[in-house]
Amino acid sequence: MTQTLTIRRPDDWHLHLRDGDMLRAVMPHTSRHFARAIIMPNLVPPVVTAADARAYRDRIQAAIPADHSFTPLMTLYLTENTDPADVAAAHAEGLINAVKLYPAGATTNSASGVSDFSKVAGVLEKMAEIGLPLCTHGEVTNADVDIFDREAVFIDRVLDPIRRNHPELRVVMEHITTANAADYVKANDKNLGATITTHHLVINRNHILAGGIKPHYYCLPVAKREEHRIALRAAATSGDPRFFLGTDSAPHTDENKLLPCGCAGCFTAPNTMSILAEVFEQDGALDKLEGFASLNGPAFYRLPVNEDTLTLVRETPAYPENIPTPEGPVTVFDPAMPLHWSVK
Ligand SMILES: NC(=O)N[C@@H](CC(=O)O)C(=O)O
Ligand SMILES: [Zn+2]
Ligand SMILES: [Zn+2]
Numbered sequence: 001m002t003q004t005l006t007i008r009r010p011d012d013w014h015l016h017l018r019d020g021d022m023l024r025a026v027m028p029h030t031s032r033h034f035a036r037a038i039i040m041p042n043l044v045p046p047v048v049t050a051a052d053a054r055a056y057r058d059r060i061q062a063a064i065p066a067d068h069s070f071t072p073l074m075t076l077y078l079t080e081n082t083d084p085a086d087v088a089a090a091h092a093e094g095l096i097n098a099v100k101l102y103p104a105g106a107t108t109n110s111a112s113g114v115s116d117f118s119k120v121a122g123v124l125e126k127m128a129e130i131g132l133p134l135c136t137h138g139e140v141t142n143a144d145v146d147i148f149d150r151e152a153v154f155i156d157r158v159l160d161p162i163r164r165n166h167p168e169l170r171v172v173m174e175h176i177t178t179a180n181a182a183d184y185v186k187a188n189d190k191n192l193g194a195t196i197t198t199h200h201l202v203i204n205r206n207h208i209l210a211g212g213i214k215p216h217y218y219c220l221p222v223a224k225r226e227e228h229r230i231a232l233r234a235a236a237t238s239g240d241p242r243f244f245l246g247t248d249s250a251p252h253t254d255e256n257k258l259l260p261c262g263c264a265g266c267f268t269a270p271n272t273m274s275i276l277a278e279v280f281e282q283d284g285a286l287d288k289l290e291g292f293a294s295l296n297g298p299a300f301y302r303l304p305v306n307e308d309t310l311t312l313v314r315e316t317p318a319y320p321e322n323i324p325t326p327e328g329p330v331t332v333f334d335p336a337m338p339l340h341w342s343v344k
Helices: 020-031 050-063 084-092 117-130 147-165 179-186 205-209 226-237 272-282 286-301
Strands: 004-008 012-015 036-039 071-077 096-101 134-136 171-173 192-196 243-245 309-314 341-343
Touching: 004 286, 012 243, 012 286, 020 050, 036 050, 050 071, 050 084, 084 096, 084 117, 096 117, 117 147, 147 171, 147 179, 171 179, 179 192, 179 226, 192 226, 192 286, 226 243, 226 272, 226 286, 243 286, 272 286, 272 309, 272 341
Parallel strands: 012 036, 036 071, 071 096, 096 134, 134 171, 171 192, 192 243
Antiparallel strands: 004 309, 309 341
């Protein structure tokens, strides 16, 4: 039985760090294991201009513990008023690595997102021209579309038309949750990739709803049926370079998770690598973990892989049930299964 596994140091291609006290509290839990992360811009107010991204990057850098090495990869939040020239300049100076599309109202702090997709055609055209990836929260928001169908409908009604209009646009389907999304990625061999979260590899909708409602498993897109979880596991462990890790680690205080209208998001930064090792070992694919967590993402983003390494050892991991923050505790994702791998 394999006792240790050393891989290139991983990156997280979809991460929420928040701001202020919360940023300072959660930052070490990512920078301890990950070398880089694509930083989501859904702050209040959102990170919409190059100036916003520069200031946010500086606040992140100030929150990195002195003995950790970590590089935030910044994104801009796409609005109907985003200026293509500002985006191009931010990309040219190396400030941003992607632009993030939130359909207005789809998820946490998405009110400034896009309602009329024709209004962002100019920005998308510019991004296609300069090779800057578009990260997408892929759910429609129409009240008449069932929440469990919103990802599949987004692919048909929004994503596929965008990709037909801008065939050179490089797109990441973020946090995919359905077999439909995995199949769409597999059917397209150019300019398309997808991130998969840690939690969507281990929970289905029963974990949220059966035997009492479990707010800590509620995230968006919401976890689907078991057959979809199995399709995501197959995609993640397949070695297909179009699929890579984006934890979507999304801290909210317990107070905000446990409200009558609680926030969406799972906080997975502290135990993601232990969970992934368990998942890949269960599926007989430990040799594919490095591709998923450390190689496929840099290849898509056209960045070098990390030179340093991370070693996992067969030992029960120790991590807290929650982490303290000045705003209150944040519960760490419970994988609902025993874990056997620790980061050394
Ligand atoms: N995934 C979530 O459930 N929540 C994210 C937003 C997002 O990534 O959609 C958050 O910012 O809390
Ligand atoms: Zn999202
Ligand atoms: Zn997210």
